[in-house]
Amino acid sequence: MPTRTELTSSDLSEIRQSALGAANPLGVAAELAEAVEAGRLADPDDAGYALALAAEIAESRTKLDAALRYADRAVEAYGKRDDSQAAAARALRARILFRAGREDEAMAELEPLRPTLTQHTDAAAFLSAALAAGGRATVAEEWLTDAVRGLLAERAAEPTDADDAGFLFFLLQQRHRLRHALGLQHDAHDNLAERLESKLANAGARVDAEPDGDLLFWPHAEFDSLLAQWPAAAEQYGATWDEHRARLERELVRLAAAGRKGLAVLPASVEGLVAFAGTDGDPADARTRAGYAGQLFAGPAQITWPPERNEPCWCGSGLKYKKCCLPRSR
Numbered sequence: 001m002p003t004r005t006e007l008t009s010s011d012l013s014e015i016r017q018s019a020l021g022a023a024n025p026l027g028v029a030a031e032l033a034e035a036v037e038a039g040r041l042a043d044p045d046d047a048g049y050a051l052a053l054a055a056e057i058a059e060s061r062t063k064l065d066a067a068l069r070y071a072d073r074a075v076e077a078y079g080k081r082d083d084s085q086a087a088a089a090r091a092l093r094a095r096i097l098f099r100a101g102r103e104d105e106a107m108a109e110l111e112p113l114r115p116t117l118t119q120h121t122d123a124a125a126f127l128s129a130a131l132a133a134g135g136r137a138t139v140a141e142e143w144l145t146d147a148v149r150g151l152l153a154e155r156a157a158e159p160t161d162a163d164d165a166g167f168l169f170f171l172l173q174q175r176h177r178l179r180h181a182l183g184l185q186h187d188a189h190d191n192l193a194e195r196l197e198s199k200l201a202n203a204g205a206r207v208d209a210e211p212d213g214d215l216l217f218w219p220h221a222e223f224d225s226l227l228a229q230w231p232a233a234a235e236q237y238g239a240t241w242d243e244h245r246a247r248l249e250r251e252l253v254r255l256a257a258a259g260r261k262g263l264a265v266l267p268a269s270v271e272g273l274v275a276f277a278g279t280d281g282d283p284a285d286a287r288t289r290a291g292y293a294g295q296l297f298a299g300p301a302q303i304t305w306p307p308e309r310n311e312p313c314w315c316g317s318g319l320k321y322k323k324c325c326l327p328r329s330r
Contacts, residue, residue, distance in 0.1 A: 007035050008042040010312070012050055013303065016267065018219060018316035019057050026061055029054035033070060036077070048077035052089040055096065064100045071096055084120035087113050091126040098134030106134055117147035117171065124174040125295055129275040137182060144175040148189050158192065161199050169196055173291050177278030197287060216268040216293050217248055217303070219316060225270045230284045245315050246328035252305050264302035265314050266293050 012032075019028045032054040034040075036047045051074035058067035071093035078086035090109055097106035110130060116123040124144060131140040151168045152158070159165035165172070176193035179186075216237075218226055223241045226233050238244035252263055270283075276292040277283040296302070303314045306321065313324035 006040050006042050007032075007046075007050070009046055009049075012046060012053065014312060014316050014318070016053055018318070019053070025057050026063060026066070029057040029066070029070065032057075033073070036073070048074045048081075048089055049085060051077055052085075052092055055089075055092055059092075059096055059099070064096055067096045068093070068100065084116070084123065087116045087120060087123060088126045091130045095130040095133045098130065103134055106130070107136075114143055117143060118150055124171050125272065125275055128174060128178065129271070132275060137178060141175065141178050141182060141184070144171060144178065145189070147171055148175055152189075159196065162196050165196055169193075170291065170295050172196065174276065174278075177276070177288075181278040197291075215248070215251070215264070215266050216289060216296070217265040217315070218244060218268050222269050226273075229270065232284060236289075242328075245325050249325045249328045256306075263305045264297070265305050266296040266302060268292065268296065272296075 015028065015032070019025055022028050032050045036050050041047060041050060051070050055067045055070035055074060058064075058070055071089065074089040075086075075093055078089055090113055094106040094109040097103075097109065110127065113123070113127060117127065124147075127143065128140045131137065131143075148168065148171050151171065159168060162169045172189060172193035176190050179190060218237060218241075220241050223237070223244055226237070227239075238247050248265065252265070255263055273283045273289070273292050276295060277285075277288045282288060305314055306326075307314055309322040309326065310320050313319050313321045313326075315325050317324050
């Protein structure tokens with residue numbers, strides 16, 4: 001990451017897309033932490049986000065001591081904030097603690113986050129991922145079950161389709177896949193999840209506000225990891241990263257021409273897809289990818305498309321859009 005006088009929120013989003021493919025990812029993490037320390041963030045409220053990003057980079061390189069230091073600082077930076085980003089930072093810290101063998105501390109970090117399952121649409125992903133890292137899949141299932149019961153109890157009637165269910169749909173999906181991985185028998189909530197998924201699959205084209213797996217964007221390092229684990233994914237996403245970016249750009253252009261509004265690229269990760277699918281699910285399944293896209297669509301990490309011609313390209317290459325992915329649609 002080149003040293004910049006000031007880092008904007010847009011800069012941090014670009015770094016998130018490209019850091020793992022950088023020549024020195026740990027150096028990127030250190031520079032993020034230094035930018036926070038030196039007050040080089042355009043928005044001081046981004047401090048927690050920048051430090052959590054540094055922690056994720058260090059964790060990805062199994063530098064758990066450094067990752068935990070960054071995560072500690074991220075949690076401290078968020079302070080008493082109770083939004084989804086603050087909760088995600090605490091869940092990240094717990095995940096790192098699990099991987100460092102400090103299980104009691106990890107659970108103490110996660111327990112207060114349990115209510116966020118019914119408050120934030122992406123809570124199921126980051127809490128389940130943290131618990132899975134600690135071998136606590138049964139605990140994740142219990143928490144998801146309680147959250148589903150609570151949301152259903154607040155409704156006058158059972159949801160009739162995915163739109164009606166709202167983010168309850170994603171909780172049901174996450175729970176259903178987790179229970180399948182644990183070898184548990186279907187219950188009424190599993191049956192509801194399958195009914196909603198079937199209606200969604202049979203609906204064909206989706207409404208404008210609803211994303212699909214074709215809008216998932218795999219940053220370079222994540223793309224390489226995806227194909228290494230599931231080579232068949234090349235059929236949908238392309239055999240090379242250049243082809244992947246070209247396909248995505250063409251799909252966005254096609255949707256825009258068809259009248260779709262509010263288009264956005266959904267940065268994806270192999271870890272996130274696997275967490276959504278469950279330990280015994282099929283990350284390569286189209287419905288799994290569509291559900292994961294929906295989860296990302298409900299979160300804060302979207303990249304609005306298209307950028308202006310002279311703005312940095314959405315793919316994180318560092319080039320201007322007009323010299324990078326814009327020509328790929330042709």
